Amino acid sequence: MIAIFHAPLLQLALPEVIVVCAALLVLAMDILFLRTCRTRIRFAVAAAIASAGCAGAILRLLLAPEQANFLNGTLVANPLTHLVQIALLVLTILTLGISVDSTFTEHVGEFVLLLLIATVGMMFLVGSQDLLVIFISLELLSLSLYILTALDKRSARSSEAALKYFLFGGMSAAFLLFGFSLLYGFSHSTSLAEIASAIHAFHLGGSHIHGSQLNPLLAIAIVTTVIGFGFKVAAAPFHFWAPDVYEGAPAPSAAFIASGSKVASFFIFFQILVVGFAGAEGSAAWSRIVPGWVPALAIVAALSMLLGNLVAIVQRSARRLLAYSAIAHAGYMLLAMVAHTQQSFAALLYYVVTYALATLGAFGVVAVVEKQTGSDQLSNFDGLSRRAPVLSFCLFIFLLSLAGIPPLAGFFGKFYLFASVLAASSSLGLLWLVVLAIAMSAVSLYYYLQVLKRVYVASPAADVEKIQSPRLSRLVIVLLAGAVVLLGCAPHLLLRWILEAVRVAGL
């Protein structure tokens, strides 16, 4: 029996505790005092309290950075987890900012509560190296997201999307749990570090003749883990929920799923594979393919890049287009895992954070347009630059950043990612993946330009009016656009931080 000291545990989890308290406070305020007020006011109060909670957690993380490893990885705190948690909290605040003017629900308190609970789930997810805690926090996150997707009760599409999301998500959780149970059987531990040493011992044990052969148990665990997380990050061929959820969910929920949950999922996916499956990498180099999780991921990445980019070309709805572009971007980001070096981890973090900023902004613009025109069909974007010049300019920046045009953040993200992938294997073994990725980003420019063509080139229909964007949404969107430009022109601002954190965490 291990004695658990609750005081240090609570202290370590103080940021999460702060967010949970804020969530409860939001719910209480909303239900007890604001029931009869207008939705706008309820949203404003709830978002203010929630943002204050998130800001408190950020302050705590910034001012009292602790390094700890509690109970063999059950709860980990180091500069890296702090960095990612701060990024997640910032994304939550920004999501709150663009949801303040929503009118899709009367359950304001519940909406903000779920958003915060999902954030707590992500924070625990990031701060753990133990399969059990990872799984529980993943479920906390996922269940909150399912409800967030379904929260627009007036829309049939929202319920349909949520059901689809739930069913697919449930299945992926089953896969994941199955894989985890195999891992436990293999290593008698749920700690990632001990699993890795079990794999290592197995290799040393020489129970196999060819150095490239995997234990079948381990092989199945790898496959199911990749499938489980493949669902989470919406990589092909496990992407089927993404277009429907992106399309059907209320805009703020979709934005949150596309940004925050992506960051957390990619982070922990990388951690599990690199820390937990160390020793079972294999190789995906052109001339020398060795079984392991790397070639499996290489296939998933290649498929995602191809499918996401090619299918995005024919989309007619802005949100579906963003969904397929998200699948394509998941493919690029998986390359960082294929490379699995410190450099590529830093590149992945930079990429996923800047990607989240750009996607969040794009969703913000889509939400405003959708609210005014009633749907997110691309034809509703015709002549947007003359109806809403500022928003259009921001959309211009977000989409070009997603396409990887300099000097925006997306470009440096891609450059650094591809450079780190190339550097990972000797004699440019991963060049084929990089060539595919660069070729596919040339394709992606086509569909992003199709949207921008509507915005800037097409003339607006005769009867439309100027688009009135709510002030706070506009402020958040402009801030996001500014961040995308700034991080593109001066990538070192963020990169320096990431590199330092990755170095200290010693991954």
Place this chain on the structure above:
Amino acid sequence: MMLAWTIYISFLGALALLLLPKGSATLARSLALLTTIVTFAITLTAFVQHRTGALLTVTQKSWIPSLGIEYHLAADGISLILLLLTGIIAIAGILFSWNIERRVQEFFAFYLLLIGAVYGVFLSYDLFLLFVFYEIVIIPKYFLIAIWGSTRREYGAMKLALYSFIGSAMVLVGLLAAYIVAGAKSMALEDLARFPFPLHFQMWAFPLVFVGFAILAGMWPFHTWAPTGHVAAPTAASMLLAGVVMKLGAYGCLRVAMTLFPLGLGPWGFHVLGLGSWRDVFALLAVIGIVYGALVALVQKDFKFVIGYSSISHMGFILLGLMTLNQLGLAGAVVQMFSHGVLAGLLFAVVGRMVYDRAHTRDLATLGPMNLNKAIPFAAVTFVVAGMASMGLPGFSGFVAELMILIGAWRAFPLFAVCVGIGIVAGVAYIWRAMQQAFFAEAGVEPTSMQPPLPPISIPERLGAILLIGASVAVGLYPQMLLNVILPALHSPLFDGLRKGSWQ
């Protein structure tokens, strides 16, 4: 050093134009003109002051230290000439788009963004920075054509954007690979040029990067974006496209592909169809481009397509000059970059602005009966002068450039030089044909009095035409002006690999 301000002033001008109150078209035009004049003055001052042509560092600051990427701007003789060209074309382009009335501020904002990025490419000495500017060029190009263009503008714009992006994707692969192979410590041009890349690596990286850049330079068979793009573009954009953007490609071929991977030009050790190296292959493609462009220009019905295909032909000369790998040919290629930039700008200005904006047609058969030489004599005279220069008559810049390239090619590839002769003859023919059909056709019927008279050539147009003709004549009469700065640049350490390797 002031040169860096060419970039900043252009970008600031673009920003200021967007912030300007709506509805002041004249103010917007004047501001844009002022911006380009200031940048031109800066480049001219630098050109006059810096007579040696050696490398001149403008700024060098650490940018992304963890990757060894620097914000490094510098100029040598070659970049100075192209900067000067950019300045001239930028001013002329604005003078020739004085009549833009729709969304004026946005037009000039995109225009200045494009100009600033072009300055940036010519000034960059860090390859990451160069690539950044090189890609910034794509986006304003797309919108300039798609919004303000004519014939099949959206198709032409998208085709151009995708071709450019595919080209730059190829360049990116090559640069990334070079960066990694060299140890991922620096993206500086001189560091990478000094690094001894393995031969087998250079053998695939060189054609990749070279073709990536050459797509933008209109190399046959990757040229098809150029005629459609030129035709669809508004006058100023086609002037910029032919005048400077295609030069970006040629500049990249010389500055990046050839200096980084000089061994890639060497012999393969075997022959396929009589070709023994990438150098032979690209020289052949360049010659095909020269002849093909000229012959296709000969049968076009659309006046602007004639000029569009003539650009392919003239850009072929540049690529051929690069492939000669001797001092004469390389210097000739740089002079041709300047010369073609000025002349293509002028020809597009005559066709797009002076003729098309007045007659509203570019069909040669329809233009003939309009008696344009009487209606707009200035346009006719300008076209004759520009045509003569473009044919390569002595006294104009085209003559010097093409002569140098021909002599260079004669030494390197005698057989190709003969083929080029066919291209030159065809070049005379298509200019002659276009001139005759558009301006001096025998008017079969009397011009109907129903037609309103064409508006006269305006002052800005005259100024622009005089500026461009003046530039061409100045170089034609005193080519030493350019050669004095080109030759030292070609002898700088940057081209060491090329000189030691395959130089003849």
